[in-house]
Amino acid sequence: MAKSAPSAHIDSWYAGSAAPLPSQARLQGRQRVDVAILGAGLTGLSAALELAAAGFTVAIVEARRIGWGASGRSGGQVIFGFGCGEAKIASLVGQALAKEMFDWSLEGVAMVRERIREHGIDAHWRDGHAHVAIKPRQVQELQEWQSELRDTYGYPLQWWDRERLQAVLPSPRYLGGLYDPKSGHLHPLEYTNGLARAALAAGVRIFEDSPVTALRRGATPTLVTTGGELVADHVVLAGNALLQRIAPELERKIMPVGTYIGATTPLPPELAADLIRNGMAVADINWALDYFRLSHDHRLLFGGRASYSTLPPPDLAGTMRRRMTRVFPQLAGVGFDKVWGGYVDISRNRAPHWGRLGDNVYFAQGFSGHGVAATGLAGRVIAEAIKGQATRLDAFAKIPHADFPGGRALRTPLLVAAMAWFKLRDALW
Incomplete structure (x- = not known):
């Protein structure tokens, strides 16, 4: 399968200072795996590593380059908790479960350190x-x-x-x-590339420059790209803010x-x-x-x-x-x-939005600025569910999430107006 000229990363200090990662082939033709993942960022790579270690065949389709989105551009801060804060989580699911989720967030921070050590990633921690x-x-x-x-x-x-x-x-x-x-x-693109190298070494296939144009749901869900199809028993949607109409019911909530x-x-x-x-x-x-x-x-x-x-x-x-x-x-x-x-x-509530669509399509989104650590946890939690232990994913699915008001046309101006109040509050007192 011939490799093509890859899409470039955006022009950032991260892209200019990271060790080069060889480009991967585009998806061509019909491929069959146990688990198909949309998005070669931290969530998708984390899930892939966990699943490959458990013996699943895994492939990732990425619209551009590995780490092209938030995973390779972020502030690089690895911190505990979730974007909404502990009190908000407690108000949504109760104090006992909120305490468990907080402890799991600490696991997410620890995972970053562990993976850097385990895979020898020079991420400048x-x-x-x-x-x-x-x-x-x-x-x-x-x-x-x-x-x-x-x-x-x-x-x-x-x-x-x-x-x-x-x-x-x-x-x-x-x-x-x-x-x-x-x-x-840490250096987020170096860390993401390091996870990708580890995933490739574990047998995960990663297809770059392969934007997904459709998700076919059913007993064997399929990710359709411009050049091929990835058929699987399970699909993981890890596109976050860049899903682009693949799952409208998810996009309405971020x-x-x-x-x-x-x-x-x-x-x-x-x-x-x-x-x-x-x-x-x-x-x-x-x-x-x-x-x-x-x-x-x-x-x-x-x-x-x-x-x-x-x-x-x-x-x-x-x-x-x-x-x-x-x-x-x-x-x-x-x-x-x-x-x-x-x-x-x-x-909308800044809490993590992780769960399933039907029985065999999994997703994680809504990281709300806490993504470097929480993405790793999300990948592990989804992998656990695919392996048959869904306790933690079911716990996160208990967090209620509302759509942003106004639909695609009006949600942005409505949010701009709301944010103006918070900025004024910062300025005045």
Whole structure:
């Protein structure tokens, strides 16, 4: 089967700095496997690794390149929990199940470390993550969260007051922070490519440049592409924000939200080391948040500036530079080598949306900004269900999810209007 010229990754620092991964063939003709997976991102690769280890024949179809979507473009922060927060999960499914789900989220973080070690992936892992406060009310919110995590979930974090935080993060912008030594950050495309190499070595077939045009449901569900068909006993939909009408009932429950990252020019090593002295990743807790970390080659990777209209903001590089210098005035005059973006798939309640369509089509979406760790967990949970143990997938399926109002035509303007209120709240108090 001849390989064709692959679609390129978007122009990002990740794509430019990752070790090249050989392109894979397009799907051609009719292929038969035990499990067919749509999407060669972290969810699909995680499920494939688990299933291949259990003896299933597995193939993945990817519309572009391995890791082309959020898996290869994200902020790279590996953190506990889910996008909606613990209290929201508890309100939806009850406290006992919420505690189990929280523990499973910690498993997701641990899985990242385990897979890096097991497969020898050079993903430039660094320990540590801090949520930081800009306003006094956010100091109170973080301290209350610290108490909740300790008392209800058995997960103690460190509270750093302004003086303690500035000893590590000498920025005038922050009043305190909640530090987690077990979370961390990595190069997401290197990590995704590393999982792909492991999956290929385990016998998983990956077809690139093979966009799925239809899902045929039934006893042997089939993924149809422009060049072939992948027939299986089980199908996994791991396209997240990029499903593109393959399963309309899923698409109605998520919204693609643009988020953007810039990589500065290389900084003098001493300056870079002084920005974040312990090498941790950092995120504030504004609704439209900033997040940042250092790269292995002494750049600052600075993210934020979400777009709820799916249109890139005007003067993106200039806006990102202004946001960056509010945090680090000492970087005035430093520019970005690359600025790029991608879609986060948010659910309406920001909770994970994982489950089944019928008996043999599985899905995971709605990672809502917590995808690097939660995707690995999702892949494992789906693989467990395919192997016959669906307890955890059934638990996640208990989380209720509503459609975004307005359908495809109106959901974006309605969300833009709603988000304006949260941004105003961040600005005023």
